[in-house]
Amino acid sequence: MSEFGALSGTRTLLYKExxxxxxxxxxxxxxxxxxxxLYLLIFGHVLEDHVKVHGVGYTSFLxxxxxxxxxxxxxxxxxxxxxxxxxxTGNLVFVLVAPLSHWAWFCAYVGASIVRGVVVGAGxxxxxxxxxxxxxxxxxxxxxxxxLGAALMGSLGLVAGLWAExxxxxxxxxxxxxxxxxxxxxxxxxxxxxxxxxxxxSHLNPFFYMIDGFRHGFxxxxxxxxxxxxxxxxxxxxxxxxxxxxxLRIGYKIRH
Amino acid sequence: MPAISFQNVGKTYTxxxxxxxxxxxxxxxxxxxxxFGLLGPNGAGKTTLISILAGLARATRGKVSVLGHDVVSxxxxxxxxxxxxxxxxxxxxxxxxxxxxxIQGGYFxxxxxxxxxxELLENLGLADKANANMRQLSGGMKRRVLVAQxxxxxxxxxxxxxxxxxxxxxxxxxxxxxxxxxxKEGHTVLLTTHYLEEAEALCGRIAMLKLGKVVALDRTxxxxxxxxxxxxxxxxxxxLPPQLVAQSRVTGRIVQITAHDAAEVERILGVLxxxxxxxxxxxxxxxxxxxxxxxxxSGAPRARAPLQVAV
Numbered sequence: 251m252s253e254f255g256a257l258s259g260t261r262t263l264l265y266k267e268x269x270x271x272x273x274x275x276x277x278x279x280x281x282x283x284x285x286x287x288l289y290l291l292i293f294g295h296v297l298e299d300h301v302k303v304h305g306v307g308y309t310s311f312l313x314x315x316x317x318x319x320x321x322x323x324x325x326x327x328x329x330x331x332x333x334x335x336x337x338x339t340g341n342l343v344f345v346l347v348a349p350l351s352h353w354a355w356f357c358a359y360v361g362a363s364i365v366r367g368v369v370v371g372a373g374x375x376x377x378x379x380x381x382x383x384x385x386x387x388x389x390x391x392x393x394x395x396x397x398l399g400a401a402l403m404g405s406l407g408l409v410a411g412l413w414a415e416x417x418x419x420x421x422x423x424x425x426x427x428x429x430x431x432x433x434x435x436x437x438x439x440x441x442x443x444x445x446x447x448x449x450x451x452s453h454l455n456p457f458f459y460m461i462d463g464f465r466h467g468f469x470x471x472x473x474x475x476x477x478x479x480x481x482x483x484x485x486x487x488x489x490x491x492x493x494x495x496x497x498l499r500i501g502y503k504i505r506h
Numbered sequence: 507m508p509a510i511s512f513q514n515v516g517k518t519y520t521x522x523x524x525x526x527x528x529x530x531x532x533x534x535x536x537x538x539x540x541x542f543g544l545l546g547p548n549g550a551g552k553t554t555l556i557s558i559l560a561g562l563a564r565a566t567r568g569k570v571s572v573l574g575h576d577v578v579s580x581x582x583x584x585x586x587x588x589x590x591x592x593x594x595x596x597x598x599x600x601x602x603x604x605x606x607x608x609i610q611g612g613y614f615x616x617x618x619x620x621x622x623x624x625e626l627l628e629n630l631g632l633a634d635k636a637n638a639n640m641r642q643l644s645g646g647m648k649r650r651v652l653v654a655q656x657x658x659x660x661x662x663x664x665x666x667x668x669x670x671x672x673x674x675x676x677x678x679x680x681x682x683x684x685x686x687x688x689x690k691e692g693h694t695v696l697l698t699t700h701y702l703e704e705a706e707a708l709c710g711r712i713a714m715l716k717l718g719k720v721v722a723l724d725r726t727x728x729x730x731x732x733x734x735x736x737x738x739x740x741x742x743x744x745x746l747p748p749q750l751v752a753q754s755r756v757t758g759r760i761v762q763i764t765a766h767d768a769a770e771v772e773r774i775l776g777v778l779x780x781x782x783x784x785x786x787x788x789x790x791x792x793x794x795x796x797x798x799x800x801x802x803x804s805g806a807p808r809a810r811a812p813l814q815v816a817v
Contacts, residue, residue, distance in 0.1 A: 259612065263613060269601075269605075274600075344613070346561065349615075350582075
């Protein structure tokens with residue numbers, strides 16, 4: 251029973267986390283897709299005739315950036331908002347009394363974040379693909395960066411959800427850390443177009459590598475080698491996972 | 507092997523204002539099949555003790571086990587044996603009653619459990635609410651779902667933390683019938699409640715906590731017999747004569763006075779008559795658990811030693 255039970259428990263928590271966002275998919279999937287489309291319409295309209303990056307039109311350049319930005323932001327939002335809601339309403343007790351290990355929590359919450367990220371990302375891609383021709387140079391890079399990026403942000407969301415005691419702390423995390431780092435990571439521009447100092451600073455931002463590596467999957471060209479990006483993302487993911495698993499194991503702010 | 511074992515359990519909360527000792531060296535065992543009551547005033551440490559048992563909190567000192575499984579080192583097996591009804595009225599607003607129960611069972615590795623879920627719904631008067639969203643339920647209905655969620659994985663040990671606080675008479679009856687049936691079928695029940703008549707009616711054995719310490723632990727009948735006193739109860743509008751105030755408990759118009767024997771009853775009535783008081787609905791009865799509770803909590807000396815170590 252125990253092996254099967256543990257596996258089945260993890261699967262149930264994953265299912266519950268996916269069902270949770272799916273039940274309010276208008277807000278959790280449709281809204282971010284609309285936001286991304288608005289970015290595309292506005293920036294694409296203003297810049298299409300003026301800017302070419304990596305030898306492609308601006309709209310084509312922008313689409314992968316927007317897709318990845320949506321993946322990352324929604325992966326973060328899923329685990330962080332689920333956890334803070336459960337903490338504040340008190341229904342986290344149902345999971346806390348269950349025989350689930352810290353690994354089970356981690357796999358379920360981060361797994362659901364990846365699912366949400368992929369669903370929103372696919373939605374953005376599906377809708378925006380109508381606006382510009384898009385080629386896929388290497389699907390493996392696209393899948394790798396989607397999954398690793400979403401896992402990284404899902405874990406970060408889990409850490410934020412464990413740490414935060416109020417909704418506004420999650421909002422602050424989102425508005426003052428996640429948003430600036432995604433916006434300044436090269437979603438809307440190639441980092442190569444920046445002055446040297448800003449370029450150097452951008453290279454310290456792990457989000458830059460997630461976007462750049464993901465874009466490489468579409469165009470086959472990028473600001474840095476996708477292998478470098480993969481290494482940076484993998485190391486960042488390992489670090490955040492280690493912190494996250496440690497906090498879950500000691501029951502940080504959830505088991506008193 | 508005890509169903510639940512608390513060994514020298516201590517819990518200290520440290521804050522910038524200093525240390526708070528919520529539990530201090532609490533030790534007792536609950537045997538399989540017992541219906542056990544844990545009583546104490548607010549802040550006595552009942553919920554802290556149950557939180558440690560459930561894994562919601564961690565003991566600063568001591569050991570807690572469920573059917574021999576340590577709640578920290580062997581938490582998965584310990585938690586599978588436990589069904590906890592939390593004190594707070596919590597629910598997940600995203601799901602229907604049936605979804606919530608399926609999910610809760612799933613956490614424990616239980617699948618294809620609909621027959622038992624239906625039985626739980628039937629027994630708790632929730633059958634017509636199975637597909638209702640949790641948000642649509644009244645407080646009493648949500649409380650019933652909490653009970654169902656605690657029982658969905660058929661735990662041998664059931665813990666109810668003040669399950670009838672703010673609950674109507676009908677649910678209390680339904681709940682106690684059902685829990686008493688489960689107890690007869692062999693489940694161990696640990697109950698905390700503020701309704702002492704419930705504890706008296708249901709619990710075979712009782713522990714009382716005060717400021718984090720066990721101050722009484724005995725069979726309910728022994729606790730009741732321990733106060734070898736009778737109670738004089740009556741209603742009266744006039745104020746009590748001052749010489750009776752110390753040994754009396756007044757609730758509105760109802761006065762209860764402890765009397766140890768017939769001579770004392772006579773003496774009390776004499777004092778009342780002398781003061782010109784006219785008691786109505788006078789009756790003489792045995793002390794109930796509430797009297798025992800108040801006596802122990804006030805720290806008054808008792809006929810028996812208040813602290814008895816586990817059987």
